[in-house]
Amino acid sequence: MGSLSPWHLMILAVIALLVFGGRGKLSGIMGDAAKGIRAFRDGLKEEPQAAPAATPQPLPPVVDHDKDPVVR
Numbered sequence: 817m818g819s820l821s822p823w824h825l826m827i828l829a830v831i832a833l834l835v836f837g838g839r840g841k842l843s844g845i846m847g848d849a850a851k852g853i854r855a856f857r858d859g860l861k862e863e864p865q866a867a868p869a870a871t872p873q874p875l876p877p878v879v880d881h882d883k884d885p886v887v888r
Contacts (some may be wrong), residue, residue, distance in 0.1 A: 835842055
């Protein structure tokens with residue numbers, strides 16, 4: 817368990833190539849991540865377009881047909 821097998825070394829080499837491989841690859845990935853975070857924050861800062869407030873329509877008068885209209 818304490819020794820590194822050839823498979824462990826191969827996996828570590830692949831990870832190292834992915835992270836450090838190529839010129840400026842890591843900085844490019846981090847720059848893209850920063851742009852994404854910045855765009856997300858800018859999207860949160862923008863106020864949503866407020867829909868024009870609808871004027872409330874007056875309700876028609878309520879007529880109760882169960883009541884007797886004649887007062888006694």
